[in-house]
Amino acid sequence: MSSGTPDAVPSADGAAASVGGVVRVRVPATSANLGPGFDAFGLALSLYDELTVTPGGSGVTVDVVGPGAGEVALDESHLVVRSIRAGLESLGAVVPGFSLRCENRIPHGRGLGSSSAAIVGGIAAAYGLTGTPLDRDRVVELANEIEGHPDNVAAAALGGFTIAWTEGDKGRAVRLEPAGGLAAVAYVPVTRVLTKEARGLLPAAVPHADAAANAGRAALLVAALTSRPELLMTATEDRLHQEFREPAMPESLALVHKLRGSGLPAVVSGAGPTVLVLDVAGGLPAAPDGWERYELGIDPVGVQVWSEQTERGPAGGRE
Missing domain, CATH: 3.30.70.890 (GHMP kinase, C-terminal domain)
Incomplete structure (x- = not known):
């Protein structure tokens, strides 16, 4: 990774938001429902998509390897890109351009949370780009707004076993520790x-x-x-x-x-x-x-972020 002083990028309200260098994200697959827990229960699994986001320039380039390669959009309409933009907007920051590399391992369209991983991973990348400590509860809220239901996104954000619900239009979740050996x-x-x-x-x-x-x-x-x-x-x-x-x-x-x-x-x-x-x-x-x-x-942590901006990592991880 390169080093250097982060650039000041104007935010939507005219303030300056500090944006650093390369950000790496790892986000787990998830299984929702688990039988009777329809639209509420989620479990984070040890199968991961990895994202690398490099800010710079004025446009977006997307490279995808693994599941989804040759199928998904490679422009601003890509789900990870849209989620990065939503995360940056929530944080009051603007990154005009960046390159995104997606190394996918989660099968698409199979019920293992590939879209939730993309959404949670993109929002977490926005936190890394701005050097903001990862607010997992806020990630669940934003991800629910994009996904439309919080079960998979909660497990991807929090790890372990999660119970999710909505209050009004806000996604909420709690994390419970799975039994040993599960x-x-x-x-x-x-x-x-x-x-x-x-x-x-x-x-x-x-x-x-x-x-x-x-x-x-x-x-x-x-x-x-x-x-x-x-x-x-x-x-x-x-x-x-x-x-x-x-x-x-x-x-x-x-x-x-x-x-x-x-x-x-x-x-x-x-x-x-x-x-x-x-x-x-x-x-x-x-x-x-x-x-x-x-x-x-069972993944115990949920999404993880490594950022040049924070120069510590994984940002937002658990001890």
């Missing part, structure tokens, strides 16, 4: 499912008995994930969303049923089609033909 195995198919398509299959109302059952299982899942992992099988039962989505991902639901029939706490990851097994014992089966199997730990 891990996950993700079974990822080749096919994609759009979140909009998966949500479109959900009914406008469900029977009261199903809603009550889900509320109980969601409460139990908090205990199972944090201190009683032997309860994961029962705690991951869902009546609210997974079965309704079967037409969009029949192979995924078939795999969930097969794994659960073997006594394994399998769920659809987010909007699917990835299937996630919450694991404490290991020795899970191989992936079906045409699927990939990822053995993942």
